[in-house]
Amino acid sequence: MNGGPSGFNNAPVTRGFIVASAVFSVFFGIRRSNQFGLSYQDIIQNLQISRLVPSIFAFSSSPELIFGLYLLYYFRIFERQIGSNKYSVFILFSSIASLLLEVSAIALLRGSPSDFLAPGPYGLIYASFIPFYFDIPVSTHFRVFGIKFSDKFFVYLAGLQLLLSSWRRSFLPGICGIVAGFLYRMNVFGIRKAKFPASVSSFFSRLSWLSSASPPASSRNVIPNVPSTTVRQRNFDSVPTTVEPSEEYITTLVSMGFDRDSARRALIQARNDINAATNVLLEAQSH
Structure with a gap:
């Protein structure tokens, strides 16, 4: 793990x-x-x-x-x-x-x-x-x-x-x-x-960028290399329910300890949103 x-x-x-x-x-x-x-x-x-x-x-x-x-x-x-x-x-x-x-x-x-x-x-x-x-x-x-x-x-x-x-x-x-x-x-x-405004995590992103040659990452909890159009379309209603889950999303959930099939089903249920899929898996595990 x-x-x-x-x-x-x-x-x-x-x-x-x-x-x-x-x-x-x-x-x-x-x-x-x-x-x-x-x-x-x-x-x-x-x-x-x-x-x-x-x-x-x-x-x-x-x-x-x-x-x-x-x-x-x-x-x-x-x-x-x-x-x-x-x-x-x-x-x-x-x-x-x-x-x-x-x-x-x-x-x-x-x-x-x-x-x-x-x-x-x-x-x-x-x-x-x-x-x-x-x-x-x-x-x-x-x-x-x-x-x-x-x-x-x-x-x-x-x-x-x-x-x-x-x-x-x-x-x-x-x-x-x-x-x-x-x-x-x-x-x-x-x-x-409770949660801080997005400007707080953006500040940490800019601060930590000083120690890295790479540009600051997005403050959202979004896996990189996702097309920008997908990032902007956060409304679940705009995402097709039959969209194929990202392989990188599946890999991330598997690295957290979930099995591959459960990760894939959760991503489909959550319409390819990794945060929602993680919550689905954790709630299923607690029952």
């Missing part, structure tokens, strides 16, 4: 976030690992609020950076599923909710002045494990020494490695991220219906 087509096609927000995390980590976090970690003394006693924003992006060590960026890159699959505008809301909600939980935990635990939480986008990463667990199906199994594993095993293994990378300093932010993911799934405050 993989995260879909390689690269950042239809995932400009993910690309922008990864670029920001890499820049913060290389130029600030790794060089000064203790500067952006949250601690009781700095946040509660000295009210150094300026630490909060950098702590969302900057990893404090090279191993954390490697595993963290790998997971962020893999979870771009969710931006492709729900679209860049809703995924931007997911990033903001999971990051803020996790950060508030971390600050609350620091205030309750009151560790020693030298104790601080590991910085980095733990909130977003571990919040993403919730839809990964519930919504991404297992496509294959394999056995090692008689023990049965699924193709999702290596993603969980990378997450466990990152969670325990700094032991208690990284464990608590990871748990807070998982709680934030559950809150999003429970649709608190109707958050799952």
Whole structure:
């Protein structure tokens, strides 16, 4: 199983976030690992609020950076599923909710002045494990020494490695991220219906283009190489119900873990709209 087509096609927000995390980590976090970690003394006693924003992006060590960026890159699959505008809301909600939980935990635990939480986008990463667990199906199994594993095993293994990378300093932010993911799934405050204007994902697309030689991708969750006339005709009434599904759409759904026949039928039912087809497949799986 993989995260879909390689690269950042239809995932400009993910690309922008990864670029920001890499820049913060290389130029600030790794060089000064203790500067952006949250601690009781700095946040509660000295009210150094300026630490909060950098702590969302900057990893404090090279191993954390490697595993963290790998997971962020893999979870771009969710931006492709729900679209860049809703995924931007997911990033903001999971990051803020996790950060508030971390600050609350620091205030309750009151560790020693030298104790601080590991910085980095733990909130977003571990919040993403919730839809990964519930919504991404297992496509294959394999056995090692008689023990049965699924193709999702290596993603969980990378997450466990990152969670325990700094032991208690990284464990608590990871748990807070998982709680934030559950809150999003429970649709608190109707958050799952919220989405940013298209200009937000367009901004991330232009921002991430600075690190790439290719032109910015469309902010819509549309597979590339589709004729522009098809992109413009988003009204389902204008798409023939008997249209043959795009082979690239089928490949994308198969890479998400769905079988080929189900993917093809869902695309026909959704009139060749990959977002609607994904929802059809996920709803069918939940019943």
